[in-house]
Amino acid sequence: xxxxxxxxxxxxxxxxxxxxxxxxxxxxxxxxxxxxxxxxxxxxxxxxxxxxxxxxxxxxxxxxxxxxxxxxxxxxxxxxxxxxxxxxxxxxxxxxxxxxxxxxxxxxxxxxxxxxxxxxxxxxxxxxxxxxxxxxxxxxxxxxxxxxxxxxxxxxxxxxxxxxxxxxxxxxxxxxxxxxxxxxxxxxxxxxxxxxxxxxxxxxxxxxxxxxxxxxxxxxxxxxxxxxxxxxxxxxxxxxxxxxxxxxxxxxxxxxxxxxxxxxxxxxxxxxxxxxxxxxxxxxxxxxxxxxxxxxxxxxxxxxxxxxxxxxxxxxxxxxxxxxxxxxxxxxxxxxxxxxxxxxxxxxxxxxxxxxxxxxxxxxxxxxxxxxxxxxxxxxxxxxxxxxxxxxxxxxxxxxxxxxxxxxxxx
Amino acid sequence: xxxxxxxxxxxxxxxxxxxxxxxxxxxxxxxxxxxxxxxxxxxxxxxxxxxxxxxxxxxxxxxxxxxxxxxxxxxxxxxxxxxxxxxxxxxxxxxxxxxxxxxxxxxxxxxxxxxxxxxxxxxxxxxxxxxxxxxxxxxxxxxxxxxxxxxxxxxxxxxxxxxxxxxxxxxxxxxxxxxxxxxxxxxxxxxxxxxxxxxxxxxxxxxxxxxxxxxxxxxxxxxxxxxxxxxxxxxxxxxxxxxxxxxxxxxxxxxxxxxxxxxxxxxxxxxxxxxxxxxxxxxxxxxxxxxxxxxxxxxxxxxxxxxxxxxxxxxxxxxxxxxxxxxxxxxxx
Numbered sequence: 001x002x003x004x005x006x007x008x009x010x011x012x013x014x015x016x017x018x019x020x021x022x023x024x025x026x027x028x029x030x031x032x033x034x035x036x037x038x039x040x041x042x043x044x045x046x047x048x049x050x051x052x053x054x055x056x057x058x059x060x061x062x063x064x065x066x067x068x069x070x071x072x073x074x075x076x077x078x079x080x081x082x083x084x085x086x087x088x089x090x091x092x093x094x095x096x097x098x099x100x101x102x103x104x105x106x107x108x109x110x111x112x113x114x115x116x117x118x119x120x121x122x123x124x125x126x127x128x129x130x131x132x133x134x135x136x137x138x139x140x141x142x143x144x145x146x147x148x149x150x151x152x153x154x155x156x157x158x159x160x161x162x163x164x165x166x167x168x169x170x171x172x173x174x175x176x177x178x179x180x181x182x183x184x185x186x187x188x189x190x191x192x193x194x195x196x197x198x199x200x201x202x203x204x205x206x207x208x209x210x211x212x213x214x215x216x217x218x219x220x221x222x223x224x225x226x227x228x229x230x231x232x233x234x235x236x237x238x239x240x241x242x243x244x245x246x247x248x249x250x251x252x253x254x255x256x257x258x259x260x261x262x263x264x265x266x267x268x269x270x271x272x273x274x275x276x277x278x279x280x281x282x283x284x285x286x287x288x289x290x291x292x293x294x295x296x297x298x299x300x301x302x303x304x305x306x307x308x309x310x311x312x313x314x315x316x317x318x319x320x321x322x323x324x325x326x327x328x329x330x331x332x333x334x335x336x337x338x339x340x341x342x343x344x345x346x347x348x349x350x351x352x353x354x355x356x357x358x359x360x361x362x363x364x365x366x367x368x369x370x371x372x373x374x375x376x377x378x379x380x381x382x383x384x385x386x387x388x389x390x391x392x393x394x395x396x397x398x399x400x401x402x403x404x405x406x407x408x409x410x411x
Numbered sequence: 412x413x414x415x416x417x418x419x420x421x422x423x424x425x426x427x428x429x430x431x432x433x434x435x436x437x438x439x440x441x442x443x444x445x446x447x448x449x450x451x452x453x454x455x456x457x458x459x460x461x462x463x464x465x466x467x468x469x470x471x472x473x474x475x476x477x478x479x480x481x482x483x484x485x486x487x488x489x490x491x492x493x494x495x496x497x498x499x500x501x502x503x504x505x506x507x508x509x510x511x512x513x514x515x516x517x518x519x520x521x522x523x524x525x526x527x528x529x530x531x532x533x534x535x536x537x538x539x540x541x542x543x544x545x546x547x548x549x550x551x552x553x554x555x556x557x558x559x560x561x562x563x564x565x566x567x568x569x570x571x572x573x574x575x576x577x578x579x580x581x582x583x584x585x586x587x588x589x590x591x592x593x594x595x596x597x598x599x600x601x602x603x604x605x606x607x608x609x610x611x612x613x614x615x616x617x618x619x620x621x622x623x624x625x626x627x628x629x630x631x632x633x634x635x636x637x638x639x640x641x642x643x644x645x646x647x648x649x650x651x652x653x654x655x656x657x658x659x660x661x662x663x664x665x666x667x668x669x670x671x672x673x674x675x676x677x678x679x680x681x682x683x684x685x686x687x688x689x690x691x692x693x694x695x696x697x698x699x700x701x702x703x704x705x706x707x708x709x710x711x712x713x714x715x716x717x718x719x720x721x722x723x724x725x726x727x728x729x730x731x732x733x734x735x736x737x738x739x740x741x742x743x744x
Contacts, residue, residue, distance in 0.1 A: 005532040242516035243516045243517065245477075245482055246510060247533060249505055249508065250533040251506055
């Protein structure tokens with residue numbers, strides 16, 4: 001109970017500090033709005049967060065390639081783009097630079113050969129090392145498998161029909177086959193069973209991420225650190241004045257004091273997250289509600305980790321200015337390395353590897369697994385677990401330092 | 412019963428008592444790195460008494476009090492507050508004590524009422540009991556009219572009163588007060604001293620640290636004088652001043668001479684028991700009879716070409732006791 005009393009007191013003090021309104025509400029909202037607007041994401045064009053897939057068709061009049069296009073077009077994972085001739089010439093480069101997650105090149109004579117029963121596969125260009133590349137490849141393979149199934153069904157149907165009633169001519173046969181293929185392909189629009197593959201791998205993408213899906217969670221993760229400043233100051237001042245000493249003469253334990261302050265910090269950060277996620281969802285159509293439970297898990301883990309960071313700053317700071325300075329250093333370092341401002345994949349493997357040593361990178365990973373990659377709760381468990389592991393480490397250091405600072409026996 | 416302490420001190424033999432013991436301290440010690448802040452401190456406080464820990468800054472008073480409040484874990488010894496050990500029963504000790512820290516330990520951005528409500532809850536008060544107690548304390552410290560105002564806008568005296576009020580919220584059996592009058596105006600100081608006496612009349616045991624001998628003399632049933640982390644003597648005021656016998660204390664300021672030189676010459680005079688040189692270059696003498704010795708002091712000074720610019724004669728007091736035992740003045744240490 002005393003822990004909640006202490007947390008409530010901290011929040012009461014924090015709400016009376018003008019810095020709270022600035023760091024927790026005004027600055028993150030303005031940054032989110034302006035950065036997304038500057039990057040062209042404010043018009044709502046970023047509402048489709050599916051992975052970009054280039055579809056290059058060298059079999060333009062083929063019935064099978066057309067059905068392949070339809071199947072891919074119905075995908076929840078990829079959105080199709082048809083590059084012009086110039087872009088087609090540079091398609092490998094465009095996959096590398098992130099314009100497209102992957103590209104499918106349908107060869108000439110594709111439909112004719114498949115109808116004739118000759119195995120032929122479209123060419124796929126993709127970075128299989130990235131999680132989004134894997135997701136796109138899965139979507140392509142799924143569409144390809146479905147197409148094969150539909151072809152088989154159409155062939156069987158045509159042969160069965162022909163056995164009972166021969167076609168008048170080849171055109172009639174071809175028309176029947178085309179209709180059967182279209183019907184079989186169309187059946188995949190409402191499959192009786194849908195299997196979604198969720199991956200918890202460490203490779204993140206983002207190079208196809210729209211400005212809003214990158215910057216909305218990015219600013220959120222960045223500002224959880226800065227949002228801690230005012231409440232860190234409350235704890236710091238308590239430490240520097242005799243209010244902490246007085247508190248230690250009451251029946252609350254030293255551990256209870258840390259938990260009380262941590263609870264207040266986590267509560268404040270959680271409020272900030274709700275604010276920014278609501279803003280991102282409403283103003284920019286970032287699809288946080290795609291899987292609310294998964295997003296909630298990441299939010300809670302991020303808030304708890306941020307609270308442990310806040311305690312760390314408040315316990316280590318020797319003077320008031322250090323509270324702000326440490327917060328700013330943490331914010332810029334974690335934002336830059338953690339991929340809050342730009343996707344880590346465009347930075348190269350070394351930077352990306354270093355980036356993934358930061359908790360902020362895992363918070364981004366958790367959010368983007370949902371809002372960019374369309375994955376569910378299984379895909380956020382690893383990021384949430386890593387954030388919680390960082391929390392344990394940070395809180396252990398805080399407990400040790402607090403014990404040293406107060407010369408207390410924490411037992 | 413007077414006890415002049417010589418090291419090593421015998422634990423549990425600090426004083427003779429008639430009533431039940433509220434605070435029993437045995438061989439308490441605390442080191443900070445290589446500094447021995449408190450060494451083998453032992454004393455007892457009867458229930459309903461006011462006992463002062465008197466000593467200069469750095470004597471170990473606050474460190475002792477911090478250990479008794481379970482803020483610091485002692486490196487040696489133990490203490491029992493209302494029979495609860497500070498080492499093994501800290502939670503019970505904390506419930507039994509109220510602590511008035513030396514600094515203002517309040518949240519300046521909260522109101523007086525919000526501060527009292529918060530601290531009351533930290534002491535475990537809830538509901539109507541908390542509400543009633545907060546109103547009583549506001550009345551007690553004279554802040555009912557200002558209860559909604561932020562503490563930041565209070566005067567120093569108001570803050571001090573509220574600082575004391577917080578420690579009384581849960582009706583503690585023992586009250587620790589750590590130099591509560593430092594840096595405040597005489598009127599507020601008077602109010603605080605009167606409050607301490609009133610609380611004591613109502614049965615509260617008070618352990619009071621100060622480096623003002625007047626406060627210790629006025630308030631205390633017993634006085635424990637500390638210096639350099641040790642208890643050097645303890646007893647009633649009357650018992651303590653007997654240590655210096657009938658000696659008078661003379662403070663002199665001289666000019667046109669090296670103070671050290673005149674100190675040596677004065678110390679050689681018959682009837683001068685001790686001469687100490689203070690930081691401000693004044694001199695303090697313990698003498699058998701100030702009326703007899705003063706002409707001789709002037710004569711020596713004149714012989715050295717010195718001029719005595721001020722003379723202050725005091726009868727035996729705690730300052731003289733401290734000077735007698737340590738060779739230093741309380742305020743000069």
